[in-house]
Amino acid sequence: MEAARPLTMLSRRTGVGERLNLTHLDGLMLAAAFGLIAFSIFTLAVATADDVPGSPLFFVLRQSVYALIGVALMFAVARVDYSRFRELRVGIYSAMVASICLVLVFGAAARGSRRWIELPYFRFQPSELAKVLLIVSLAAFVIEYRRRGASWRSTVRILAIGLVPAALVFLQPDLGTALVIGVITLAILFLSGVPWKHFAAIGAAVAAVAAFALVLAPAAGMPLLQDYQQERLTSFLNPSQDPSDSSYQLNQSEIAIGAGERTGRGDQASQTELNFLPEHHTDFIFAVIGERYGFLGATFVLSLYALLVWRALRLLTLSKNLYGTLIAGGIAAMIVCQVFVNVGMNLGIMPVTGITLPLMSYGGSSVLVTFMAIGLLQSIHVQAQLASRDSRAPTPLLR
DSSP states (O other), rough: TTTHHHHHHHHHOOHHHTTTGGGSOHHHHHHHHHHHHHHHHHHHHHSSSTTTTTTTTTHHHHHHHHHHHHHHHHHHHHHHOGGGGGGGHHHHHHHHHHHHHHHHHOOOEETEEEEEEEEEEEOOHHHHHHHHHHHHHHHHHHHHHHOOOOOOHHHHHHHHHHHHHHHHHHHHTTTHHOOOOOHHHHHHHHHTTHHHHHHHHHHHHHHHHIIIIIHHHHHHTTSSSSSHHHHHHHHHOTTSTTTTTHHEEEEHHHHHHHTTTTTTOOOOOHHTEEEEEEETTTHHHHHHHHHHHHHHHHHHHHHHHHHHHHHHHHHHHHHHHHHHHHHHHHHHHHHHHHHHHHHHHHHHHHHHOOOOOTTTTOOHHHHHHHHHHHHHHHHHHHHHHHHHHHHHSSSOOOO
């Protein structure tokens, strides 16, 4: 009876936060995520007030709803032991591929592409969800094949598993998301310990495919890229060639960011206020930040991303197993790639590919999926903390 008393007292002291695993969440990661979504809502409030006549809060209200649902999803995923997803790898991967194929057949067409499935009050983009589902399933497949050694066959199989959804997304066509999926695949391969000679072969293959798609295929009259995709690439290489057409977005974005200078123009942000800057609530929201809040505002946002990525990379060593390490690395690669490409195209150093800025750009699928990814990171952190606590706990005496 005496030995059981401390355990009884401990169970009474366990609060709601402990039962829900909330006490083991990464507070800095939460602060970065909440800071980004709050700044997104604030920026949308001032930048889109005149976009929808009669509804100045059209984008703000919807982004707020997406944020609330996303936060709920994050806490729900954080409560689940991520290791359980490893056993469901085949089902998760199959569902991901099926959802992308569903878009190709039944997806709503907009601006020459099929990327969304129209739902009541919501447009669902399966390719966004595919990024997280691929990370979870591919990490499990890597561990499965890793047991057989670092052979060429295993590397090719893993690479094929990652490139199948990338190819399907490319057919929508969505070059930006396909690029992110490719980066995720390479990041997980790298973290799994694939030999450097395998990466050298992959790099050579990627260079050959790029040369064929950008040079040889168009020269032979069989272009693989859509006309607007080719125009975006050429306008990126020579933005002054046709400033009123294909390079218009890049030029207006550069003007907006340059006009912001150090502290921003505030309500005098003419590029945004007069609608010279296209897609200023989605792809080019970073240009809005640069114009309205200047270098200081842009630095603040990038600092939040740096904090988020740092906390994700920290889990590479804290994770209780390799599966968690691969998931954390894949999510970190996803966030870094999206931020780098989106900010780069706003600054004119990357072509316009339509990649959103995580938790900043308006969009339900992007916000929800990013919060789900952060929930996975929190699950890895929670499980690592619980495993560390259990390893330090003294073994009770049996009487």
